[in-house]
Amino acid sequence: MYISCRHVYYLDQPQTALQNQHMHEPWTRDQLLVVFNLYCKIQFSKTKANNSLVIEVAHQIGRSAASVAMKLGNFGSFDPALHAKGVKGLSGASRADRAIWDEFNQDWERLSIESELAAERFPGSMLTTPPERHVGDSHIYGHPVKVEDILSGPSETVREVKVRLHQRFFREAVLASYGSSCCFCSNPVPQLLTAAHIVPWADREDLRANPRNGLCLCSLHHDAFDSGLWAIDDTYQIKLSSALMAYLPSKILEVSFVDFSRAQIRMPDKFWPEREFLAFHRSNLFRE
Numbered sequence: 001m002y003i004s005c006r007h008v009y010y011l012d013q014p015q016t017a018l019q020n021q022h023m024h025e026p027w028t029r030d031q032l033l034v035v036f037n038l039y040c041k042i043q044f045s046k047t048k049a050n051n052s053l054v055i056e057v058a059h060q061i062g063r064s065a066a067s068v069a070m071k072l073g074n075f076g077s078f079d080p081a082l083h084a085k086g087v088k089g090l091s092g093a094s095r096a097d098r099a100i101w102d103e104f105n106q107d108w109e110r111l112s113i114e115s116e117l118a119a120e121r122f123p124g125s126m127l128t129t130p131p132e133r134h135v136g137d138s139h140i141y142g143h144p145v146k147v148e149d150i151l152s153g154p155s156e157t158v159r160e161v162k163v164r165l166h167q168r169f170f171r172e173a174v175l176a177s178y179g180s181s182c183c184f185c186s187n188p189v190p191q192l193l194t195a196a197h198i199v200p201w202a203d204r205e206d207l208r209a210n211p212r213n214g215l216c217l218c219s220l221h222h223d224a225f226d227s228g229l230w231a232i233d234d235t236y237q238i239k240l241s242s243a244l245m246a247y248l249p250s251k252i253l254e255v256s257f258v259d260f261s262r263a264q265i266r267m268p269d270k271f272w273p274e275r276e277f278l279a280f281h282r283s284n285l286f287r288e
């Protein structure tokens, strides 16, 4: 059995020799990938140097918590959703930060996998727990897994690993962006929350890991969305389907759906849903 080592580090702890050694070195690609992975999986309001996850990731990659928090702020400075909320982020972003941001936003399919694998290369990473889902283990392949193996490999095992990495990244990024509650009804029960694809999984492989193609929904509202019983318009308002309204009057439908009609969904703190994807859902799945 794999036993996870979890430690809590505090800011007043002395810096380790590893951290001191790396303080002034340029950031490696793996370090940037891991911090962008963290950016995706943490609410922006929690990207502070005293957040326990920030501290743990900083320790794992040999950087200070303050420098990881600064990188998270740099990524935030590129995020249009944060701009729209009046959050400016930090202004000291480097070209390397911008390059990673652009790479992710142009190719979520590849970068989600690459960043998940980078996180797994740092031992004891909390970003990829629970450990039973640690898919980069060498016993699967007999050699370290490379992103190219996963993106181009034809075997069933490789396809399965790709799906699991996409699912893990997508779910964690979407739930974090929506503060872990249903964007339709605000249900906060973790066991009932899912990351729903706006453009269905089967329709666009390139959008499977893109958090802007995601909504955090409870099981009921996820099933109803996939069945076209409601949709989201261009102003992010909830539209109910005539197919659903045909069942009225019904007390349970009134409480679960009608009370939310024309309300705006609860917007995520980053990765706003793309209007283009919402339009695809209205055209192809919504039962007007």
Ligand SMILES: [Zn+2]
Pocket (backbone or CB within 6 Å): 182, 183, 184, 185, 186, 187, 217, 218, 219, 220, 221
């Ligand atoms: Zn719900």
